[in-house]
Amino acid sequence: MPPLSPPLERALSNEQELLADWLKVQVSASTMRADLISEHDLREQSREFITHLRNAMRSGIAFAPTSEVWAPVCEFLRQLSRERAHHGFSPTETATFVLSLKQPLFDQLRVQLSGDSGALMDSLWTANTNLDRLALFTMEVFVKSREEVITRQQQELLELSTPVVELWQGILALPLIGTLDSARTQVVMETLLQAIVRTGASIAIIDITGVPTVDTLVAQHLLKTVAAARLMGADCIISGIRPQIAQTIVHLGVNLADVTTKATLADAFTVALRRAGAQGPGATPL
Amino acid sequence: MDKIPILRMGRFLLVTIQVDMHDRLALQLQDDLTQRIVRDRAHGVLIDISSLEVVDSFMGRMISNIAATARVLDAETVVVGMQPAVAITLVELGLSLEGVRTALNVDKGMALLREQVAAAGRT
Numbered sequence: 001m002p003p004l005s006p007p008l009e010r011a012l013s014n015e016q017e018l019l020a021d022w023l024k025v026q027v028s029a030s031t032m033r034a035d036l037i038s039e040h041d042l043r044e045q046s047r048e049f050i051t052h053l054r055n056a057m058r059s060g061i062a063f064a065p066t067s068e069v070w071a072p073v074c075e076f077l078r079q080l081s082r083e084r085a086h087h088g089f090s091p092t093e094t095a096t097f098v099l100s101l102k103q104p105l106f107d108q109l110r111v112q113l114s115g116d117s118g119a120l121m122d123s124l125w126t127a128n129t130n131l132d133r134l135a136l137f138t139m140e141v142f143v144k145s146r147e148e149v150i151t152r153q154q155q156e157l158l159e160l161s162t163p164v165v166e167l168w169q170g171i172l173a174l175p176l177i178g179t180l181d182s183a184r185t186q187v188v189m190e191t192l193l194q195a196i197v198r199t200g201a202s203i204a205i206i207d208i209t210g211v212p213t214v215d216t217l218v219a220q221h222l223l224k225t226v227a228a229a230r231l232m233g234a235d236c237i238i239s240g241i242r243p244q245i246a247q248t249i250v251h252l253g254v255n256l257a258d259v260t261t262k263a264t265l266a267d268a269f270t271v272a273l274r275r276a277g278a279q280g281p282g283a284t285p286l
Numbered sequence: 287m288d289k290i291p292i293l294r295m296g297r298f299l300l301v302t303i304q305v306d307m308h309d310r311l312a313l314q315l316q317d318d319l320t321q322r323i324v325r326d327r328a329h330g331v332l333i334d335i336s337s338l339e340v341v342d343s344f345m346g347r348m349i350s351n352i353a354a355t356a357r358v359l360d361a362e363t364v365v366v367g368m369q370p371a372v373a374i375t376l377v378e379l380g381l382s383l384e385g386v387r388t389a390l391n392v393d394k395g396m397a398l399l400r401e402q403v404a405a406a407g408r409t
Contacts, residue, residue, distance in 0.1 A: 186374075193370030200390055227382035231373040233366065233389035 008123050011108035012054040015047070021104035022046055031096045036087050045080060045097075052076050053134075057126075063133040077134065081141040085149070094142050098135040102128065162188050164195040171272045172201045172234075173265065177210030185221035189228050196234045203272045204229050207265050209240030219254040226259050235275070237261070239268035290315045292322050298330040298399055299323065299361075300392075304337050312348040319352060323359045330399040331356050334392055336367030346381035353386040362402045363387065366395035 011018065023043055026032060052073045059069040077098070084094045105127055113120040162184070165173045174192055178184075192204060206225065211218065226236040239262040241249070249256060262268040290311065293300040299322055301315070319331065333349070353363040366389045376383065387402075389395035 189374055189377075190370060193373055196390065197370060202390065202394070224377045228370075228373040228377045231365075231368050231376060231383060231388050232370065233368070233391075233394060 007109055007112045007119065008057065008127060009054075010112060011105055012050065012057065014108065015050055018104055018108060019043070019047055019050060021107065022050075022101055025100050025103050026097070029096065029100060031090075031093045033089060033093055036089060048076060049073075049080075049098075049101075057130065063130045063137075065137055073134065074137065077138050078141045081138045082145040085142050085145040091139060091142055095135050095139050098131055098138055102131055105131075158184060158187050162191045164191055166195075166199055166201070167205070167269060168273065168276065170199070170201045170203060170276050171269070172196065172199060172204045173207060173269075174204060175207045175210060175240075175265075179213070180211060180218045180221050182217075182221065185225065189225050192225065193228060193232055196229060196232050201234055203235050203237065203275060205237045205239055205265065205268045205272060207240040207268070208238060208245070209242070209265070211240075211245075214245045214248055216252050216254060219249060219252065219256070223254075223256075223259070235260070237268045237272060239263070239265045289318070292318060294322075294326055294328070297328060297403070298332055298396070299326065299328045300332050300334070302334040302337075306340070307338060307345055309344055312345060316348060316352050316355065320355055320359070323356060323361050328361050329403050330362045330364070332392065332395050332399060333363065333365050334367050334395075335365060335372070336369065336391075338372060339369060341372050341375055343379050343381065346376050346379060346383065350381070350383055350386060353383070357385070362399055364389055364395040364398050366390065366392055 023039070023046060026042060026046070027039060056063075056070045056073050061067055061069050063070055063073075065074055080097065081094055084097075106124060109120060109123050109127070113123065163175070165175070167173045172192070172195055174188065176188065180188070192206075195201070196204065206222065208214070208222070214222075222238065226238070229236045237260045238256070241261055241263060260268075260271065262271060288305065288311070290301060290303060290305070293302075299319070301319065303315075305311070322328065323331065331352075333352070335349075338345075349365060353365070356363045364387045365383070368388065387398060389398050
């Protein structure tokens with residue numbers, strides 16, 4: 001790619017005018033979020049972007065996220081995009097920041113090259129491709145930061161949703177709320193087993209009243225938890241099985257024969273108390 | 287070569303695994319234990335694995351095998367003190383040690399053994 005054409009260089013160096021035009025476009029656009037960003041901040045961001053862009057484009061290398069010349073631009077956009085994602089800008093509003101530079105920049109080029117349509121086309125094309133790629137890059141970072149937010153929230157939910165309650169000496173209850181997937185099962189299992197070690201419990205009641213659906217996978221996860229607890233020397237009772245879920249389990253052919261199941265937590269607790277009592281005083285937990 | 291000690295407590299044998307198990311050690315233990323059950327006419331075996339932090343499928347199978355062998359020789363086996371991480375690993379490996387009795391600690395394991403032996407009518 002040839003070095004930067006003089007008209008583009010002039011247009012980008014003419015910072016005052018370009019910045020003024022660009023700000024006008026941004027502020028008047030429907031995507032302007034006056035509630036989230038002040039005009040002063042926007043001006044600062046815009047000025048910084050033009051400076052970085054000019055430096056990078058002088059090299060004549062087309063935009064690539066890995067290119068060293070473009071590193072300051074990338075870093076700037078990455079930060080801007082992340083900031084906007086966290087502040088609640090929409091994807092369109094974020095991408096418009098870069099794309100809205102087109103109009104003032106093209107206007108400048110047109111004024112400079114009004115006689116030479118060939119040169120005008122060339123300059124426009126260079127500016128256009130680079131700005132498009134930059135906008136795409138911005139979007140990519142935007143989406144990534146949003147995904148990070150989602151992942152963090154999932155993590156927080158995981159931690160919130162697995163309490164282990166000690167109902168009685170040696171009897172634990174684990175009320176499960178929400179769908180059980182592999183990741184959650186892992187957390188549930190770990191929490192339960194640690195609680196068994198900590199409390200010396202010999203019976204654990206897994207209550208699935210809050211589990212909306214039970215499919216083969218969820219059933220398998222439940223059975224795994226039961227098996228792991230058994231290895232630690234604790235018996236499990238599954239309670240809170242709703243009528244529809246009981247039907248589903250039978251239709252799916254899931255084998256719960258080896259596990260004690262009860263319709264309600266109260267029933268399960270009664271059974272657990274009887275078993276704990278039947279062990280006699282010699283076997284009270286340490 | 288180091289050996290895992292087998293202690294005798296009345297009619298029961300107590301095995302405490304304190305070192306990192308490797309395959310040869312496990313095989314050795316199986317041999318020793320089988321011979322001790324016969325020699326001491328033991329009615330129960332208690333295996334304490336509370337210090338065991340790493341298991342693989344081989345080790346899981348060894349525990350099953352030891353329990354099965356003991357049952358053939360008419361002795362009950364109780365595995366006690368399994369760490370949570372070990373339990374999860376075994377379940378993920380698909381080894382839920384069917385037929386092996388488990389307890390949380392040595393105390394409970396002993397109580398379980400006594401109960402079983404009493405239920406079988408042997409004192």
